């Protein structure tokens with residue numbers, strides 16, 4: 001069937017179906033890429049399980065992908081055919097206050113509206129978007145051609161590396177620091193690898209021994225602690241005698257739960273820094289001991305999305321082989337079995353999966 005393609009669309013919470021869609025035609029200044037793989041991730045699974053603010057069903061999704069240019073539109077060199085490609089993630093032409101002041105990750109035009117604002121917004125129906133499908137159309141100035149020697153598996157996850165870079169660079173990490181990371185999933189492990197590249201020693205806490213074993217194997221954690229509660233984490237951390245028992249210099253929360261946000265603040269040493277990285281559900285709150293915040297001079301920072309510079313850094317780290325995101329791939333599934341890939345990721349069976357459309 002030359003004019004149709006297979007695509008996975010989400011029709012409701014955990015309701016994914018494979019449908020036929022028209023195969024896109026590349027227009028002027030565009031290419032058509034054959035998607036070779038698209039990754040499941042914590043974010044895609046959240047969208048699968050509960051949708052996303054402003055999205056209406058059915059929607060197409062999946063954003064970490066890599067492919068091969070198969071056709072080119074008018075005005076585009078045919079020399080691009082056969083090249084490996086990933087999308088680039090920033091327009092860079094916005095003139096809003098934040099973009100003009102060097103904070104494009106907070107762009108007024110890209111930021112997701114909060115629930116109350118949603119009512120006044122026109123809902124977006126993302127049918128025909130995303131990359132859990134056979135073909136994606138790209139504008140030539142919004143894509144990155146990859147060198148032959150870079151694997152599609154590593155390249156596909158550049159956006160995730162970039163988002164973690166953005167957060168990790170929000171805290172100072174020095175070579176004699178100990179960084180404690182709460183959560184040993186793919187994101188926590190990326191924080192571990194990047195913190196180590198910055199010279200630190202890393203400790204990782206998780207309740208899953210399997211994840212901690214994988215963090216050790218992947219070189220993301222020097223030491224690991226199995227703990228399910230803050231009290232357990234505290235007492236096991238005490239045994240490690242980090243900084244003469246005062247605790248780690250930096251704590252990174254990589255789960256996205258209010259309880260672990262609070263735990264991060266409890267575990268850091270006096271004068272230490274906390275990065276609250278994992279996004280929690282809208283409307284949740286945490287309680288902070290003001291005495292501790294003031295007299296122990298704790299710095300708490302957060303992080304959201306990424307800026308173009310982070311994509312550049314993330315891409316460089318992957319290109320140089322300093323970060324190899326392919327190590328987080330727990331398996332491959334054809335598009336027809338995308339539900340298994342999503343369910344496994346959601347149920348924390350393995351880390352993330354490559355879907356092959």
Ligand SMILES: [Zn+2]
Nearest residue numbers: 094096099107
């Ligand atoms: Zn903007």
